[in-house]
Amino acid sequence: VEETSYAAPLEHQSPWYMRFARTTIRRLRPHFGWIVLLVLLMLTAMPALAVGVHEWISVRRMQNGLTLVGPLAILTFWLIAGWKRPRWNSVKVNKRWQGHFIAFLRFLGAVLLFSTIGLAVLSQLFLRWLPTLADIRQAAATGGWVDLGQQVSVDFLRLFDRYAIWWTGIQAGGAAQDDLVLAGLVGMVLWSSGLLTAWLARRRMSGLATSLPSLWLTGMLLIYTREGRFLMATALLLAVALQLLLDQRRLLDRWSRRGYDYSGDVMLDRYIMAGALLDTAGPLFGVLAQSVDRSHRCPLL
Amino acid sequence: MQPFRSWYVRFSARLDSLLNRRLAPGRKVRLRLRWPLYLLPIFLFSQIVTPHPVWLILSITLIGFYTLGYLWTRALATEVTLSRSRVGTILVAGDSFSEEFTLANASRYPLVWAEFVDASDLPGYDPSRIVASGAVSSLRWKTDVECERRGLYRIGPHRLNFGDLFGLFSATVDFPDTDMLLIYPRVVQLPRIAMPRGNAAGSDRRRRSMQGIQPAASVRDYQVGDSLRHIHWPTSAHRGDLAVKEMELEPSGDVWIVLDLNRRAHSGQGAESTLEYAIIVAASLAAALLDTGEQRAVGLLAASGPASTDRVSTIGNKEPTEIESDGGSDGQDSQDSRVVLLTPQRGRAQLWRVLSALAPVELSDVPIARLLRQSASVLGRRRSLVVVTPDLSGKVGFGGGLAVHTNGKSSNGSIDDEPGSQFGAPEENEPVELDGVDEGEDWAAELLHLQALGLHSSALLITAHVDGAGDHLEASQAASPAADGPSQSNVQDHAELRALLNRLDVPAELLAVDTTLPPLLTYRRTRKDIVSTPTGGVVVREIEEEVG
Numbered sequence: 001v002e003e004t005s006y007a008a009p010l011e012h013q014s015p016w017y018m019r020f021a022r023t024t025i026r027r028l029r030p031h032f033g034w035i036v037l038l039v040l041l042m043l044t045a046m047p048a049l050a051v052g053v054h055e056w057i058s059v060r061r062m063q064n065g066l067t068l069v070g071p072l073a074i075l076t077f078w079l080i081a082g083w084k085r086p087r088w089n090s091v092k093v094n095k096r097w098q099g100h101f102i103a104f105l106r107f108l109g110a111v112l113l114f115s116t117i118g119l120a121v122l123s124q125l126f127l128r129w130l131p132t133l134a135d136i137r138q139a140a141a142t143g144g145w146v147d148l149g150q151q152v153s154v155d156f157l158r159l160f161d162r163y164a165i166w167w168t169g170i171q172a173g174g175a176a177q178d179d180l181v182l183a184g185l186v187g188m189v190l191w192s193s194g195l196l197t198a199w200l201a202r203r204r205m206s207g208l209a210t211s212l213p214s215l216w217l218t219g220m221l222l223i224y225t226r227e228g229r230f231l232m233a234t235a236l237l238l239a240v241a242l243q244l245l246l247d248q249r250r251l252l253d254r255w256s257r258r259g260y261d262y263s264g265d266v267m268l269d270r271y272i273m274a275g276a277l278l279d280t281a282g283p284l285f286g287v288l289a290q291s292v293d294r295s296h297r298c299p300l301l
Numbered sequence: 302m303q304p305f306r307s308w309y310v311r312f313s314a315r316l317d318s319l320l321n322r323r324l325a326p327g328r329k330v331r332l333r334l335r336w337p338l339y340l341l342p343i344f345l346f347s348q349i350v351t352p353h354p355v356w357l358i359l360s361i362t363l364i365g366f367y368t369l370g371y372l373w374t375r376a377l378a379t380e381v382t383l384s385r386s387r388v389g390t391i392l393v394a395g396d397s398f399s400e401e402f403t404l405a406n407a408s409r410y411p412l413v414w415a416e417f418v419d420a421s422d423l424p425g426y427d428p429s430r431i432v433a434s435g436a437v438s439s440l441r442w443k444t445d446v447e448c449e450r451r452g453l454y455r456i457g458p459h460r461l462n463f464g465d466l467f468g469l470f471s472a473t474v475d476f477p478d479t480d481m482l483l484i485y486p487r488v489v490q491l492p493r494i495a496m497p498r499g500n501a502a503g504s505d506r507r508r509r510s511m512q513g514i515q516p517a518a519s520v521r522d523y524q525v526g527d528s529l530r531h532i533h534w535p536t537s538a539h540r541g542d543l544a545v546k547e548m549e550l551e552p553s554g555d556v557w558i559v560l561d562l563n564r565r566a567h568s569g570q571g572a573e574s575t576l577e578y579a580i581i582v583a584a585s586l587a588a589a590l591l592d593t594g595e596q597r598a599v600g601l602l603a604a605s606g607p608a609s610t611d612r613v614s615t616i617g618n619k620e621p622t623e624i625e626s627d628g629g630s631d632g633q634d635s636q637d638s639r640v641v642l643l644t645p646q647r648g649r650a651q652l653w654r655v656l657s658a659l660a661p662v663e664l665s666d667v668p669i670a671r672l673l674r675q676s677a678s679v680l681g682r683r684r685s686l687v688v689v690t691p692d693l694s695g696k697v698g699f700g701g702g703l704a705v706h707t708n709g710k711s712s713n714g715s716i717d718d719e720p721g722s723q724f725g726a727p728e729e730n731e732p733v734e735l736d737g738v739d740e741g742e743d744w745a746a747e748l749l750h751l752q753a754l755g756l757h758s759s760a761l762l763i764t765a766h767v768d769g770a771g772d773h774l775e776a777s778q779a780a781s782p783a784a785d786g787p788s789q790s791n792v793q794d795h796a797e798l799r800a801l802l803n804r805l806d807v808p809a810e811l812l813a814v815d816t817t818l819p820p821l822l823t824y825r826r827t828r829k830d831i832v833s834t835p836t837g838g839v840v841v842r843e844i845e846e847e848v849g
Contacts, residue, residue: 208337219355232355236362240467247468251414255431260416262431269433270413274466281369285361 030083032201036245037074039238040201040210044070044194046235047217051186053228054221062183065125069187070214072121073194076114078202086202118191126183129155159184193217205250207243215239233286237278244274320371320470327475328378330371334469337363370465373410378472380408381434383417383461387480388443394451394487398423403441404461406434415463423454423482449572451486451580453661455479485656486577486584489818494586495808496556496685496759520544555645556590557680557756558583558655559673560603561690561744564664568691568765569814575691578814579763580659583689586761587655588821591647600645601655602680604672606663607637638665640672642679668692673747682755691763692744693794745798748807759808764795765815 014022030037048067081087124130129152131139139148159180166181193213200210218235222228248267255262320330332338341363348356381404388399406412412434419428428444457479464471520533523543536544560583567576583601590597641658643651669690673680680686748758795811802809830842 206334208334215359219359222355223351223353229354229358232358236358240366243467250468255416258429259427260429260431262414266414266431266433269411270466273411273413277369277466281365285358285365288361288365 028083030078031085032246032249036201036242036249037078039242039245040074040197041071043211043214043235043238043242044074044190044197046070046214046231046238047190047193047221048186050218050221050228050231053231054225062126062179066183066187066190068125069122069190070194070197072125073118073191074198076117076121077195077198080113081198081202114195118188118195122184122187122191123156123159125187126180127155127159129158189217201242201246205246207241207246208239210246211235211239211242233282237282240274240278244271320375324375324378327477328472329474330374330378330470330472332469333464333471338367366467367469370467370469373465374463374470374472376408376410377406377412377463378474381406381412381415381461381463381474383459383474383476385457385459387456387482391485392448392482393485394448396448396484397445398426398448398482398484399443399445400428400456401441401443402428403439404432404434405439407437409436411436412463413466415461417459417461419457419459421454421456421459423456424449448484450577451484451660454482454484456482483657483660486580486659488588488656488821489581489585490821491582491585491589491818492810492812494759494761494810496687519547521547554597555600555684556597557600557602557645557684557686558586559669559686559688560601560659560662561669561672561688561692562603562605562662562665563668563692564606564666565668566690566692566694567664573814575763575765575814576664578812579689579691580662581818582761582763582812584656584659585818585821586687586689588652591649591652591655596647598645598647599651599655601641601643601658602672602676603641603659603662604638604665604667604669605641605661606665607639638667640676642676645684668744670744670747673744673751677751677754680751680756684756686748686751686756686758687761688744688748688758689761689763690744691765693762693764693798694743745802745805745807749805752806757806760802760810762795762798762809762811764811764813 025034045067048063048070051066052063131148131152135148135151139145162178162180163184166178169176196213197210200206200212204210215235218232222232248270252262252267316332320332321328324330341360344356344360344363347353348360383405384403386401388401389396392398402417404412404415404417412432415432415434417428417430417432421428423446426444426446430442432440432442434440458475458477460476461474462471520536521544523532523537523545527545531545533544533546560579562576567574567579569575571577583603587599587601590599641662643654643658646654669688669692673688748760752758799809799811828844830844832840832842834840
C-alpha cells in the first residue's frame with residue numbers, strides 16, 4: 001500500500017482578504033463571465049472615445065461622463081434583466097393577438113423604464129444634480145433638508161432650461177454651441193447603443209452581432225476625421241474577441257446541456273490560438289488596408 | 302416576400318454546394334454566421350461613394366476572417382478521421398465493454414475542438430465527448446462501460462462536429478459504419494431441478510432395444526436399419542410389405558427449453574424483472590444440461606417481441622415463424638412476434654447458440670400456451686420439455702383443458718387412446734369460467750396435450766416473490782427474508798399450481814427473482830483502487846476478488 005500526501009489547497013493558505021475577494025468574484029460573477037462583461041464595457045466605450053478624438057464634435061469637460069454612458073447602459077440592462085441569470089429570456093409570447101399585445105406593452109414598459117433611468121444617468125453625469133455625501137452631512141448638521149431639496153431640483157431642471165434656450169436659439173436661427181446639449185444628444189445615442197448591445201449579447205450570443213452597434217457608431221464617427229484609426233482597430237479586435245468568447249460560451253452551454261465530457265484546456269487552447277492568429281493577421285490586415293487606401297487615392301488609378 | 306424567400310433559398314443552396322464542392326460524401330461544411338457577409342456590399346458601396354480607410358479596414362477584416370475560417374474548416378473536414386475498435390470479443394451481462402478510439406488529424410490546421418457524437422444504443426453507454434488534436438497528429442482514448450443488460454446492441458454510427466477558430470463555419474463528418482454487439486445473458490448455478498421422467502440420455506435409447514415388451518403406438522413402413530424384432534407380422538402379411546411397430550418409448554434425453562416471453566405474464570423492471578431472471582434461468586439450464594456429464598441435446602423455443610427479432614435474423618439456427626399474437630396493449634400485430642427456435646443439439650457450440658438466441662429476446666404478445674400449441678409439430682415426440690414461465694395462471698384454465706380429455710372430444714385422436722385418469726386428472730375438475738382468462742392461454746392444458754403426444758414436461762416457475770412453495774428456496778428465504786412478504790393468495794396460487802402439476806407428473810419448481818444464484822464460472826482477479834483521504838492524501842489499494 002502506497003500513500004502520497006499533497007499540500008493543502010491554496011484556498012486555505014491565502015489571507016482573509018484574498019479569500020474574500022475570490023469569494024466575491026465567484027459569487028458576483030455575471031451570466032457570461034467577467035471577461036465578456038469587461039470586453040462589452042470596453043467596446044461600448046469606443047464610440048465615446050471616437051467622439052473625443054473627433055475634430056468637429058467637442059464636448060470638452062463632459063468627455064469623461066460621455067465615456068461612461070455606454071458601459072453604464074450595459075451594467076444597467078444586465079442588472080435589471082438578471083445579472084447572474086437572464087430573466088426575460090424565458091418569457092414566452094402567446095401567438096394570439098392578446099399575446100402580441102401583452103408583449104408590446106411589455107416592450108413599451110421596458111422602453112419607458114430604461115428611458116427614465118437613462119435621463120437620470122445622463123443628467124447626473126453632465127450636471128451632477130444628485131447631492132454629495134458632504135451636502136447630505138451638512139444638511140443633517142444644519143437641518144437644511146428643504147434647501148438641499150430645492151438645490152437638487154434646481155440643478156436637475158437646469159438641464160431642461162439649457163435645452164429650452166438652445167431650442168429657442170435654433171428657432172431664432174442663431175443657436176450657440178452648447179456642450180451640454182451636444183453631450184446630451186450624443187449620450188442618448190450612446191445609451192441606446194449600450195442597451196442594444198447588452199440585449200444582443202443576451203439574445204443572440206453572437207459577438208459580431210453584439211458589437212455591431214458600437215462598431216457602426218465608431219466607424220461613422222471616424223469617417224469624418226483622420227484621427228483615431230487605432231480606435232477602429234481596437235473596436236474590431238474587441239468584436240473578434242467577443243465573438244470568440246460568446247461562441248465559446250455557446251459551445252460550453254451546449255456541451256453541458258448534452259452532458260459531454262470536456263476539458264477546460266480546450267477553451268484555453270482556443271484563446272491562445274486566436275490570440276496568436278490575431279497578432280499575425282491584425283497587422284497584416286492593417287498593412288493591406290493602408291496599401292489599398294493609398295492605391296485608391298493614387299491619381300493613376 | 303415570397304419571391305425574395307425563394308431567391309434566398311436558392312442562393313443558400315447554391316452557396317452550400319459551393320462550400321462543399323469536391324468534398325467526400327458524409328463530410329459537410331456550413332456557413333454558420335451568414336449575416337456579416339451581407340454587410341460587405343454596403344462597405345464596398347460606401348467606399349465607392351465616400352472613400353475612407355474605415356470601409357477598407359472593415360471589408361478586409363471581414364473577408365480575411367471568413368477566408369481563413371473557411372480554409373481552416375474545409376481542411377479539417379477533408380483530413381480528419383475517427384476510428385473505433387472493440388477490446389475483447391465475448392461479453393456477458395455484467396462484463397465491462399471497452400472501446401478504443403483514434404482521432405487522426407492529417408491537416409496542417411489544429412483541431413481546436415470537436416464534438417464526438419455517438420449514436421450507439423447500448424444502455425448506459427455514451428462515449429460522446431469533446432476532443433481536440435494538434436496539426437498532423439492523432440489522439441487516442443479508451444472508454445469502458447459495464448454491460449447492464451443482455452441483448453443485441455448497435456455500436457455506432459458516430460459523427461464529428463467542429464468549426465473554425467471564430468465560430469464562423471461549422472463542419473460535420475459522418476461515420477456511418479455500425480457494429481453489432483451481442484451481450485450474452487448471465488449463466489448461474491441453478492438449484493437442483495427435477496427433470497421430466499425418462500430423463501435418460503438420448504443416445505441410450507438405441508442401446509435399450511432388448512428391454513422386453515413395450516407398448517406399440519402405431520405401425521409404419523419398414524426402413525433399412527430397423528430391427529427385425531420390431532416387424533409387425535400381421536400388418537406385413539396384410540399389406541404384403543414389411544411394416545414395423547413404433548414403440549412408445551421413454552422420452553429421450555433431448556430437452557426443449559420453452560421460454561415464456563408473454564408480456565402479460567412478466568412483471569418488474571430491469572435486472573429485477575421476471576423476464577431477465579427467466580432468461581438467466583433458461584440460459585443456465587441450457588448450460589447445465591449441455592455441459593454436464595450426461596451432455597444432453599438441448600433446444601430452445603420462445604416467441605420473442607419485435608424489437609430484438611428484427612436484429613437477430615442471422616443468429617443461430619433460428620427459424621422465424623409467424624405466431625398469432627395476442628394483440629396486446631401496444632397494438633403490435635402478429636407479424637411482429639417471431640419464434641426463436643433452436644432444434645436440440647449437443648455440445649458447447651449449441652450452448653453459445655442458445656445464449657446468442659436468448660440475448661436479444663424481448664417481451665411479446667404470444668401466450669406460451671399458444672406457442673406450445675402451434676409448435677407441437679416442431680417439438681416432435683419422445684422428448685422432454687422444460688417450460689420456464691412466470692405465468693401462474695396455468696392452473697386456472699386447467700379445468701378447461703382437462704374437460705377436453707375427460708369428455709374425450711379432443712380432435713387429436715392419439716390422446717383418445719389413453720384414459721384421462723392416466724394424467725391424474727380428478728373427475729371433479731369441471732370447466733371453470735373465469736373473467737378475463739382465455740381458455741386458449743391455459744399452458745398447463747397444453748402440457749397435457751403434449752404429454753399425450755410423448756413429450757414429458759417439467760416447469761420452472763419464476764416469481765417476483767419469495768414464498769415457501771419452493772423447497773430449495775426455504776434455506777435462502779431463511780437467510781434473507783423478503784422485504785415485503787408475499788401475499789397469502791400468491792402463496793396459495795404457487796402451492797396449488799405446484800401440487801396440481803406434480804399430480805399431472807409435471808415436476809414444477811419455483812424460483813424467485815430475489816434469490817441470489819452463484820455464477821457458474823468464476824475467476825479471481827486483482828485490481829487497484831485509488832481512494833482519497835480527508836487530509837488530501839491518496840491511497841492505492843490492491844483488491845483481490847472473485848468475479849463471476
